[in-house]
Amino acid sequence: MTKLFIGVDGGGTKTLTVVIDEQGNELGRHHSGGSNHHSVGEELAREAIFEGIKETVKKAGGSLSDVARVCLGISGIDRPEDQVLVGTWMNDILPSVTYDVSNDAVIALASGTMGKLYGCVIISGTGCIAYGFNRQGKSTRSAGWGPLLGDEGAGYQVGFDMLKAIVSAKDETRPKTLMTDKVLTQLCMKSEDELITWAYDPKNQGWQKFAQLAPIATECALAGDVAAQQVLDKNVQAMVEYIQSVFVKLGLDKESESVPLVLAGGNIERECLYSNQLKASIAKILPNAKPVFPSCDSGKGAALLALEKYKSASTAEK
């Protein structure tokens, strides 16, 4: 039986587990429930990970003893005590297997670099973070502070900026914008005043609802709306700054060869206005940054990372 390498992309509501062989071929995948123990509790989180590992190994036609290495990227696993907890789970199911626990950004980087931890990733989904590694293995980040402390470029921040443009147009402190009608229609509202009840509704909290407005900004900018374009410009500019700071802090801007810059997250998908603008801005400021889109999802990225780490360790042993 071939050696198996397992990647886990764990979130608050769902977990994707992917198994690959030593050549990087995918042999199976499995979706289970949330594995962020802050969201679902320890019992369910542990169970989601166990289920993913067992089911993918089964789909690969192997057994747990074939697993050579595991890489887990789990949201909300930031503190040392979180890592210790995941360690106890891994010790229960695969006591003799080396594993790594990373944050989401690390496996998103791996999804664009075929498992190599080198370069920078920018993720613009509901939130936004830039994360990178240099050749010496040093890592750093910018942003990732959440909606109240910043994180421009994030879906919710684009949403906030759109809503500000809409209420400012209503106040007549800013020009009218196409976004008003589009947003009110999407939210089934008759007037801007209803936005207040919606925004502060204690029964509908969370930042996702703001992030869900973001596609309207792109749509309106493409239709020539100045206010929408300003929202995109401001958020693209912020992302450029995050990326630049990661490059500078790691010395990546001084590399003579091109450095991978992975563009990940729902807001900067291939060929959208937002990602095109981001690429154009980056080209001016960081000419050696090579924007790439993920070649796989983060679950497979995690599995490729496990494979790469296994190869490096084997080489080091020789």
Next chain:
Amino acid sequence: MTKLFIGVDGGGTKTLTVVIDEQGNELGRHHSGGSNHHSVGEELAREAIFEGIKETVKKAGGSLSDVARVCLGISGIDRPEDQVLVGTWMNDILPSVTYDVSNDAVIALASGTMGKLYGCVIISGTGCIAYGFNRQGKSTRSAGWGPLLGDEGAGYQVGFDMLKAIVSAKDETRPKTLMTDKVLTQLCMKSEDELITWAYDPKNQGWQKFAQLAPIATECALAGDVAAQQVLDKNVQAMVEYIQSVFVKLGLDKESESVPLVLAGGNIERECLYSNQLKASIAKILPNAKPVFPSCDSGKGAALLALEKYKSASTAEK
């Protein structure tokens, strides 16, 4: 016995009631519990208003039959059904007395104009709103949308902008700022990372905690901190725009005589950097705006408003 005029400044946690005579002299005041029924419930809100009216009339040495007019400014009383509710309370305690129910901004304006509803008020407290009346009695507002939809100039927005400057300095996307040490000290934190737990703490929600950081921005700007000055500039600029839009919408900018601009709320008190900057910016853009600070609190402003309305009605009858 002189006629009595009663003003009520009602909030979520406390209510101030003030009684004056026909010459505008204060005869008594009383503090009772919250009278925003959304916060404390109908029973307690009604009781807080009854208590305030009864106690101030007693302090004035009069009786309920001496009350000539009442003006209530109560937070959270925006919808028609809220106004109807307050009407049923007033009918219970003072069935034959004319009363007005306004929002907080109206009685804040009155606190700077000796009860006349003419001109504009800008309030920068925890939130921010601009509100005005022209000579024809037409009113309008700008801002007042709350922390997620805008309201720059508000205490919480100054706080958000400060925190963004601090985390951006940590990310090295913005220069270092004096605000970092001052804010971390005030919040008893060792590093910026602790801001995340503090900002999103489900046990310590609410926007007041962000607004409480605002005085540090002024302090740091006075010490020459560029980032702090930028925070103030941005928020002052927004307030100028709100004021300008109220002036333009009401035609106040076209008045040949000076128009009162009342500067109210804890962030723009007399002779502070923030209000001085605001006054300087307004002088350039709206030369006929005459900035004034409230000459009394909003409770007395409400009482003066009741007196002015009584006088106008009496004049109209003649």
